[in-house]
Amino acid sequence: MSVRIHVSGPAAVAVDTHLPQLVDDLVASSITASDPALWGPEAEADAAVRLGWVEAVSVSRPLVAEIEALRSELLAKGVDHVVLAGMGGSSLAPEVIAGTAGVSLTVLDSTAPTQVEAAVNDSLSATVLVVSSKSGSTVETDSQRRVYEKAFRDAGIDPAERIVVVTDPGSPLESSAREAGYRVFTADPNVGGRYSALTAFGLVPSGLAGADISELLDEAEAIELYLATDDVDNPGLILGAAIAGTSPLKDKLGIVSDGTHIVGFADWAEQLIAESTGKIGRGLLPVVLDTGAPELKEGLDDLQIVRLVKDADQFHLIPTRGHRHDGEILVSGSLGGLLLTWEYAVAVAGRLLGINPFDQPDVESAKVATRGLLDAQPTPEAAAFVDAGIEVRGTASVVEGVHTVAAAIAALLAGTPADGYVAIQAYVDRLALPQLAELRDAVAAKIDRPVTFGWGPRFLHSTGQYHKGGPATGVFLQITENASSDLGVPDRPFTFGQLIQAQAAGDASVLEQLGRPVLRLNLTDPAAGASVLFDAVG
Missing domain, CATH: 3.40.50.10490 (Glucose-6-phosphate isomerase like protein; domain 1)
Structure with missing residues (x-):
């Protein structure tokens, strides 16, 4: 085995x-037989259209030759820099497949303007962009596609030669992609994003990057019988x-x-x-x-x-x-x-x-809040106070009566339930501020409770569901930044800078409405602010 x-x-x-x-x-043979009744009557409708992953190995086999042929075609044209625009399951599976294979794949699952701009400016003449989305309506992926289309055209490159789309058959994205002349791969629509690792969503980007996807399917096939028994x-x-x-x-x-x-x-x-x-x-x-x-x-x-x-x-x-x-x-x-x-x-x-493992009812709430903020473009909420160049906002229980970042962080952590956890959420350019991830260990050592760390908006498509739908035991430290420059989204009335700020504010508002304590720290000078945060945590 x-x-x-x-x-x-x-x-x-x-x-x-x-x-x-x-x-x-x-249970095992029933999962393999795609029996939707296993999770109870309330989950049956979702399970009926979300168990296609049990057949992913056999369904995906014909894709291997097609992906390998496209890779050879691109390499012959000198196109060897693969960028993936995708979120959640559309990015995380290709990332682990490519990383384990030791091949280069740029995963663009951020809306931080400087990070998007850096990706677009990296080897554009040798770039193929894989746009990966079940529907194509994901705002992050749509925005990334638009900025790459413009960059290709500005560089005299036909986007149809450099954009590959992975989506569900019959989706709006499939229709628009075929109309634009893009190469399109479709996946089984009866597979949810987080279960899609062995479908076109996982295989196309990693295969184009050079991973041995045939071997990957062989490895999965070798365990199939044991899992079905x-x-x-x-x-x-x-x-x-x-x-x-x-x-x-x-x-x-x-x-x-x-x-x-x-x-x-x-x-x-x-x-x-x-x-x-x-x-x-x-x-x-x-x-x-x-x-x-x-x-x-x-x-x-x-x-x-x-x-x-x-x-x-x-x-x-x-x-x-x-x-x-x-x-x-x-x-x-x-x-x-x-x-x-x-x-x-x-x-x-x-x-x-006793839950339905195939739905994600609370992921949409943050998306709705984000869209509302992008449409309304309200005046930003005034900071409760500013300390060392960090604008401090948050729930009243956290920010009232304190006047320093250190005191606000201490107040947030003190409110962690005995059975709770702390979630650190960094809506920043993670290539410019990778050190923020080290805050996780610093906070964990301070409070003796589990601490998670997520780059925004990436985590919204993963742990974001648990934060809102799981046990109400989390406290949330949100970090945003004033980016050094902004980047417009072609044919959209907002910029990437506005988008990531709206995503952060929208998520915070939903958490606060659910009674979760939130501390929001905006770094007006990101590099200097990061140092202040570490000092404040102690």
């Missing part, structure tokens, strides 16, 4: 408790029971890459888990950790560690860094095998949690 899982402690008890019933209920050795059933069957439920999953050859897998799993399970006040919160993360030493009762390793069968036998890994879930395997195994496991987790 190409995937190995070792469980111990509460996770092992969960497997012993739930696995026999999962087998008796024929109602047996106690089924890794999808074991993993699903381990992550969702503990009692009391360990509802935070700390995902650690520790010796695995796979690059960026935790970021892909983060979306799959959070967007699938975070709803109706319950769910599993994925927390991406490195091997030195403070949470690994804190012994938190509600945190289940999932460690991605080279060999799960051997790893637990060898203590590392003085740690025996007791109570952890250890997972190893090939990338293709793990992608499919985790998809099964999260579907199983949904059944155990």
Whole structure:
């Protein structure tokens, strides 16, 4: 078997408790047979049109030759710089596939104007843009496509020779793309974005970048029979029971890459888990950790560690860094095998949690708020105060009675529930301010609770669902910036700078309406402001 899982402690008890019933209920074979009744009557309509991923390997096989032929055609023209405009599942799967294969793929899933401008100005003469969206209505992807179309035309390049579209058949994007003469790949419409890794959405960008997508499908095919079999050795059933069957439920999953050859897998799993399970006040919160993360030493009762390793069968036998890994879930395997195994496991987790793993009802709320702000263009909310060049806004419980950034952060963290978490959300150019990601460990060490970190607006298509639909135990630190320059969106009445600010403000407003504490910090001087933040956290 190409995937190995070792469980111990509460996770092992969960497997012993739930696995026999999962087998008796024929859950694995029913998922494979696309039985929509597995998740209850309320989920049946969604499940009926969202289980196409179980057939993704066979459906995607014919695409391989077509993708490889297009790559050869582009290389013959000197086009070897692949840029992907996509969000959520449309970007995270290609990112992990390309990263693991060691091939270059520029993933443009940001609306930060300086980051978009830097991407457009990078090797445009050798660039092919992959526009990836199920409908084409995603505002980020539509805006990125428009700016590239203009850049190609301004450079004397026919966009039809340089833009490839991946979308659902019959979507508005397919129609407009074919009319424009773009190369179009369609995927099975019965697959949700976060389950689309082994469809055209995952394969086209990574294949054009040079990843061996045929081997990836081989790896997934090698595990298919095991995942479809109602047996106690089924890794999808074991993993699903381990992550969702503990009692009391360990509802935070700390995902650690520790010796695995796979690059960026935790970021892909983060979306799959959070967007699938975070709803109706319950769910599993994925927390991406490195091997030195403070949470690994804190012994938190509600945190289940999932460690991605080279060999799960051997790893637990060898203590590392003085740690025996007791109570952890250890997972190893090939990338293709793990992608499919985790998809099964999260579907199983949904059944155990009593939720619909195929909808995302709270993702749309932030989009609606963003569109409203873009249409209305209201005067920005006045800052509660300004400290060291940082404009401070937020819920009254956080900003009232304080006058420094340090005091505001302290007030926010002090409001973290005993079973809660902190979410840091950075709506900035992450290529210019990568150090902000280090705030995660600094905050975690300070409060002894799980801390997530997300680049905006990227996280809106993943953990954003959990923030609003999951347990109301999060507190939110939002970071925005005054970009050094702005970039217009062709034929749209807004700029990228206005868009990312609207996305941040829209998300904050929805969180506040739901009673979540939010602290909003706008860096008027991004580089200097970042230093102030680290000093403020202490």
